[in-house]
Structure formats: structure tokens, C-alpha cells
Amino acid sequence: MIEVTDLSLAIGGRLLLDRVDLRVSPGETYALLGPSGCGKSSLARLLTGLLPGRPAARETLAGRPAAGARWAGAARVCDTDMLAAGPRRLRRLYGRAIGLVVQGLGDALNPHLTVAGHVAEMLAVHGSDGRSVREICLDYDLPEVLHDRYPAHLSGGEIQRVLLALALIPRPRVLILDEPTASLDPASRDRALRSLARRAEERAQILITHDRDLAARFAARAGWLENGRLQPGLPARRPPATVLRDVAGSAPCRAGATARLRLQAVSHAVGNRCLFDGVSITIASGGCATVCGPSGSGKSTLARLAAGLIAPQQGEVTVLEGEEGSGKGRHLALPRAACALVSQHPHRAMAPHFTVREVLAEVLQAPERRPARVWPWPSRAARAATDDRIERLLTQVGLPVAADFLGRRVAVLSGGEAQRLAIARALARAPAFLVADEPTAALDADTRDQIVRLLADLVRRGAGLLLVTHDPAVAATLGGARHTLAGGVLMRLPDGERRGPAPASRPGAGAGVASGRAEHG
Known part of the structure; x- marks a missing residue:
């Protein structure tokens, strides 16, 4: 379903991908991790034909600033060469063949359509199984309270839920998920993962995430992208960072500056x-x-x-x-x-x-x-x-x-x-x-x-x-x-009470910020 061979990618003279090889078969989920800015989202956009650019000789990719992206190698998705496909071919692939959940939520939805309007538009393009828009929304974790809202009135987590539903509704053969749970609270995150698990055996999936636990729970294989190279598996966890104890009390405000x-x-x-x-x-x-x-x-x-x-x-x-x-x-x-x-x-x-x-x-x-x-x-x-x-x-x-x-x-x-x-x-x-x-x-x-x-x-x-x-x-x-x-x-919350797991290492737990004051109505 997804086959990347000897792929190199440069943007503005910076080499993001260097001879990357990747294969994801139907029914498999592959987790892609790596530091921020290493090229994970650029690879996702390249695999979906959304990265503007052109092919170039491999030896000219790095060190020469140029507008747009330049690439060398091969990337095939659903038996289509994504590096050479034209707009008409790409339009036929989007939806039923290829789905994408983008990371940038701010402008991912049409501001003039309600949530129900987005779902109705998706059904008009890709067909319906006879169920109503309302039934499909409820089936994909979009409650009725969201149906008549416009994107401007949705939270980041709600936008993420809508995008995930729109990607899943056409039942694509390939699904690329770029940080699909980053803006979700724990309960919404669990519901989203249950939705992703449905019919997962029918499609090839790439999960781009920073969450190692999510990768281990959801993906059969994982790879680490850093300095342009894709390595199988994940590096050992680094020791968690710590912060100063009693960060407020260690440096009190100057007199008259409160x-x-x-x-x-x-x-x-x-x-x-x-x-x-x-x-x-x-x-x-x-x-x-x-x-x-x-x-x-x-x-x-x-x-x-x-x-x-x-x-x-x-x-x-x-x-x-x-x-x-x-x-x-x-x-x-x-x-x-x-x-x-x-x-x-x-x-x-x-x-x-x-x-x-x-x-x-x-x-x-x-x-x-x-x-x-x-x-x-x-x-x-x-x-x-x-x-x-x-x-x-x-x-x-x-x-x-x-x-x-x-x-x-x-x-x-x-x-x-x-x-x-x-x-x-x-x-x-x-x-x-x-x-x-x-x-x-x-x-x-x-x-x-x-x-x-x-x-x-x-x-x-x-x-x-x-x-x-x-x-x-x-x-x-x-x-x-x-x-x-x-x-x-x-x-x-009362002092000492917490919601969710504590961090792996938290020296000075309970010291907190001594001068923080809060009232609640």
C-alpha cells in the first residue's frame, strides 16, 4: 500500500530526508516518531501529494537554497507514483484511497460550513451507505451538540475529532495520521483510538506522534526519524527533565513589583x-x-x-x-x-x-x-x-x-x-x-x-x-x-490531588508555586 524507496527531500536547501526506505502493508499500522522539525509532517504531505515542489538530482538537494521542496527517489501509495501524479489523479485518490489527518488545526476546516455540513459534503462526494448525516456523526464520536457549530466555535480538541471523523468516513485504504490525539483530553483520546481501531485491518496506516506510549499501544512497528535518517525501532528513553523546586519561592518578586x-x-x-x-x-x-x-x-x-x-x-x-x-x-x-x-x-x-x-x-x-x-x-x-x-x-x-x-x-x-x-x-x-x-x-x-x-x-x-x-x-x-x-x-483541586499519571520524575513534588493564588466561583 505504501512503498518509499531511497527517498531524499530538501526544503530551502535543508536536507530533511536522506535515502529513506519505508514499506507499510495493508492491515498494518506504522508509528513514525522523531524530534520536532525532523521532517515527519513533510513526509506525510509528500505521500499525499500536498507538498509543492519538483524532482531534482540527489547531489543538488542539500546546500543550495531553492523555493519549494525538491526530492529524489520513489514514493508509491495505492499503486500510484505520488511524486509524479497530477492534480486530476490526486483528486480521484483523496477520500476512498488516501486519507490524511493534518497537524495544523487552525485552518483545516471550511469556516463557512457547520460540522454537519462538512459531513454532508463528504457524503456527497464519496457516497453514503444509506444512513443520515446525524447517524454517521454519532457513529464517529460527533455528538449532536456539535452538529450545527461552525469551526470558529469549536475547540482544538473538537476540531481534531471532526478531522478524524472526516478522514474515516470514506473508509480509505491508506490513512496518514499526523498527531491525531495531540489536542484531546484523555477521555476523547480513548474514544479516538477506538475509532481508529475499527476496520484498521482494511487499511495501511502511518501514525505520526511524539507519544511513545501511544505508538506502543497502537502500532505494530515503529521508526525514529532524525537527521534525515529513518531507523527501525525507537532509541532508549532519555532521563526526564526536572524543574527547580519551589520555583516561585526561590526568587521572590522585588518590592513594589507585585x-x-x-x-x-x-x-x-x-x-x-x-x-x-x-x-x-x-x-x-x-x-x-x-x-x-x-x-x-x-x-x-x-x-x-x-x-x-x-x-x-x-x-x-x-x-x-x-x-x-x-x-x-x-x-x-x-x-x-x-x-x-x-x-x-x-x-x-x-x-x-x-x-x-x-x-x-x-x-x-x-x-x-x-x-x-x-x-x-x-x-x-x-x-x-x-x-x-x-x-x-x-x-x-x-x-x-x-x-x-x-x-x-x-x-x-x-x-x-x-x-x-x-x-x-x-x-x-x-x-x-x-x-x-x-x-x-x-x-x-x-x-x-x-x-x-x-x-x-x-x-x-x-x-x-x-x-x-x-x-x-x-x-x-x-x-x-x-x-x-x-x-x-x-x-x-485540593493541594496534592492530581488528575492522570504523575511524571516519571518529579523532584520536589508538592512544593509547587508558593505564591500562586486562585479563587473559584
């Missing part, structure tokens, strides 16, 4: 659906609060409210200066001026035509930092200072600082690279409060640990952190006040 981000009696509804009612939470400088909950419970909306990107329909969101209860608290700034948001959909949050350097330079040279000028151009010293700051930001989040990466456009970044760039852009503002919405969902284990250490260090140095996550290990490692949002109610 501030609080406060959401008080906040309510928000979308249409006739109430996401949450009367929610209150406070995060202090040097404090951390985490919010977990099922997909669609309103966590991302709560994050956007906290960051000042949308206004609450009821209640208020403010940033206050001074210790709580001191009698000296005063309004300090609008949340948008004091907070930075790390979006769950990084590709949608950044201009796709911007280069990596332009994304960060735009923030560093924003009008609030220096007057915008068309002439004269910034001095050589000013440009050097900006470049130095950009290099330090990229190093903080584990991204390369080479010229070819700085010139790469957002649209061609992998999910993990885009996520880390979004974090770097948020840090470039030096915010008093960081609101992070699933900042580790698209990252491999090593990079995730690096980002967790970075977030812990920011809290230690006095920043406030509101973290939305499905990963209980990340929430437990960072410590602080932990909450669940479900049924419109935000509830604080």
Missing part, C-alpha cells in the same frame, strides 16, 4: 451555549495556575479573556498592582498590555508569509517600544541589538539561529517549530503575565521538557503564568494552583 491578574465573576456564552458562569481566578506575580478540562469546556476562551483579546460578557478582567489585602492595590494596565498569549494554533496566530526573523523583529520593534519610522532606517547598532535579542529568544526555546532558519517562512515550519516560535514571540514582549494555551501539545518529549523548564524559570523570575493543558504531567511538574473547567464551573 501585580495580580484577576478574573472576577466572568461569564461567557457562544450563541445559546454558556461556556462558563461566574468564574473567578487570580494569578500573582511569580505565581502559576493551571487549568485542565475536557475538550470544548471553554479553556481556550478563558485564556483569550485573561490575555485581553476578547472582552467578557459579564464580570471583569483586570491587572492590579500591590499585594492583595494591603489596601494599596490599584489598576495597573489593561490585560492586553500586560499579558502575552501563546495560542493553541500557532500557524494561525502568525502571518504565514513572515519569516522567523520578521515574526520576532515585528514585536521587538513595535511602536510601544520605539517610534515607528520609515526614514531613516534603524542604525547598524540598533539592527545588531535586534538580531542579538532574536538569537537569544530562539535559543531559549530550542530553535536554531542559523541564517537559513531565520529566513524560513512560518507556513513551512513544522507544528513543533511553529509552537516554539509562538512562545518566543510572546517572550519578546517581556510580559508581566504569560497565558499559555497548550504550549507543549505539538512537542517531542525533550523539547517539551525544555519548554517546561523555561516556563518554570519565568515564574521563578517573577512572571505570572496561566497554563491551559491536557497534560497532567506538565501541570503537576509546574505546580501551583490546579483547576478543572467543566460544565461551566472552574473548580480548584
